[in-house]
Amino acid sequence: MDRDIILKALAHPVRRDVLAWLKEPEKHFTAQEHPLEMGVCASQFERCGLAQSSVSAHLATLASAGLVTTRRVGQWVFYKRNEDTIAAFRAALSDL
Amino acid sequence: MDRDIILKALAHPVRRDVLAWLKEPEKHFTAQEHPLEMGVCASQFERCGLAQSSVSAHLATLASAGLVTTRRVGQWVFYKRNEDTIAAFRAALSDL
DNA sequence: ATCTCTGCCGATATATAGATCGGGTAGAAA
DNA sequence: TTTCTACCCGATCTATATATCGGCAGAGAT
Numbered sequence: 001m002d003r004d005i006i007l008k009a010l011a012h013p014v015r016r017d018v019l020a021w022l023k024e025p026e027k028h029f030t031a032q033e034h035p036l037e038m039g040v041c042a043s044q045f046e047r048c049g050l051a052q053s054s055v056s057a058h059l060a061t062l063a064s065a066g067l068v069t070t071r072r073v074g075q076w077v078f079y080k081r082n083e084d085t086i087a088a089f090r091a092a093l094s095d096l
Numbered sequence: 097m098d099r100d101i102i103l104k105a106l107a108h109p110v111r112r113d114v115l116a117w118l119k120e121p122e123k124h125f126t127a128q129e130h131p132l133e134m135g136v137c138a139s140q141f142e143r144c145g146l147a148q149s150s151v152s153a154h155l156a157t158l159a160s161a162g163l164v165t166t167r168r169v170g171q172w173v174f175y176k177r178n179e180d181t182i183a184a185f186r187a188a189l190s191d192l
Numbered sequence: 193a194t195c196t197c198t199g200c201c202g203a204t205a206t207a208t209a210g211a212t213c214g215g216g217t218a219g220a221a222a
Numbered sequence: 223t224t225t226c227t228a229c230c231c232g233a234t235c236t237a238t239a240t241a242t243c244g245g246c247a248g249a250g251a252t
Binding site: 107108146147148149150153170171 | 228229230231232233237238239
């Protein structure tokens with residue numbers, strides 16, 4: 001849990017949107033071939049309107065900050081919020 | 097439902113094994129990343145000991161005879177028994 | 193004005209399951 | 223013996239989601 005890296009990751013509206021959408025996947029994403037319990041497929045986030053390569057970069061930023069977990073299944077990568085890191089980050093914020 | 101094509105398809109022990117295994121997938125296949133309800137992933141049938149290309153050909157034979165259904169999900173193809181065709185074939189056998 | 197940082201994009205690279213191809217072999221039929 | 227068929231295999235091709243690359247643009251800082 002690196003607070004600085006997390007803050008950088010949160011310093012972009014698209015990445016904050018991604019985290020928000022992941023709170024209630026069924027509300028924000030269209031049906032995918034895989035059950036939502038596997039996570040949300042990376043391509044779903046292209047709903048933000050950015051190109052695939054840009055979305056991929058944002059997701060990588062979130063993942064390397066530990067804010068989301070990833071699970072690769074074949075050609076897909078499924079994303080979930082990482083509530084543990086998020087909680088730890090919130091706790092660390094109290095040192096501000 | 098083409099009886100002749102079905103008979104040809106059944107004229108090989110590996111293909112009959114495949115149909116038998118599909119009766120009880122959970123008994124004959126190792127865990128796969130996808131739920132069994134999606135069907136059994138093609139590569140699972142390599143347990144018969146044949147090369148991937150040979151297995152692929154056998155599965156294609158079964159599929160084109162209508163004995164199994166296929167569902168492609170990304171890079172995978174999932175197989176299930178096609179009980180409808182099998183029942184129709186059994187019925188047609190009474191004309192022998 | 194220039195430097196740096198961040199983000200954007202299109203293009204290309206990567207990885208992988210399955211399909212197809214080319215060639216070889218064994219058995220049955222002629 | 224020759225021919226035909228079904229089968230086998232390794233090698234190559236295809237398709238597709240995601241990752242990475244190279245270049246460009248705007249915002250701040252100096």
